[in-house]
Amino acid sequence: MKPLPIDDVLPELLAALRTNSSVVLKAPTGAGKTTRVPPAIFAAGMAGEGNVVMLEPRRIAARATARRIAFEQGTPLGREVGYRVRFDEQVSSATRIMVVTDGILLRKLQSDPFLEGLSVVIFDEFHERNLNCDLALGMVRRVQQTVRPDLKIVVMSATFDCQPIAKFLGDCPIIESQGRLFPVDIRYLKFRDRQPIQELAVAGIEQMLELTSGDVLVFLPGVPEIHRTSRELESLARRHDLIVMPLFGDLPAEEQDRVLSPCSQRKVVLAPNVAETSITIDGITRVVDTGLAKVMRFDPDAGLDHLDLSPIS
Known part of the structure; x- marks a missing residue:
């Protein structure tokens, strides 16, 4: 395995965890x-x-993380390292490291309030x-x-x-x-003012294609915008021999794996901000960011959560 910055603090982290019940780790992306x-x-x-x-x-991150850990540890996914998300899992009786989503952990807490069999969360x-993460x-x-x-x-x-989390965890290190x-x-x-998002994204992609031979990652607000941009890209994709790959949480697992795997053909990945953290897409050298995302907000008048299209950068 190639060295990573986190390797330098792993001894300090393990020493702190041996003498404390909780630890907070701050490490950049x-x-x-x-x-x-x-x-x-x-270990x-x-x-x-x-x-x-x-x-x-997120489910995509859980699956991709488990796959990467298994690869680095030299073990098949689903044996010593596995994952469990809604409607999908790869675990076995030999699994000792499991990556899950917040919903899975909450259901575990409901069915097993003592978390028997778990040593580290x-x-x-x-x-x-x-809300689910805070509750968990x-x-x-x-x-x-x-x-x-x-x-x-x-x-x-x-x-x-x-500091607030460390205090909540008993003033832990x-x-x-x-x-x-x-x-x-x-x-x-x-x-232009009120220019459709898909047109803006395609203009950015076309500019990036002229600058690099690598793959392009495009951040879009949500699935409808991804589909519209994919259709808008059809002509450009034919001219440049591109493969356009959507990536979002409800995509079938095999299609998610295809996006995250190396590809001989130049690709353009269309994704919401799910692709910003925890997953690595090999071959990406350029990013087009529309600067928009659908942000969950609580409406006190309606008493419901709703998604707002908001500028984020």
């Missing part, structure tokens, strides 16, 4: 925390006879907080405080204020890792 921390904890013997469970906020990408952390902390003082909790994030910086050339595309 690309440091390697998602794929290196769970196997390091397991150090901290799971004992139990399992290490890591929570990922890791919350990854905690800065992407949502609160419930796991309550289990730790009442009936499972042996249970270990690790909260990991790239960008958030660690905070470990910080350095990341890696790469030169980035940022260009801004001129656009």
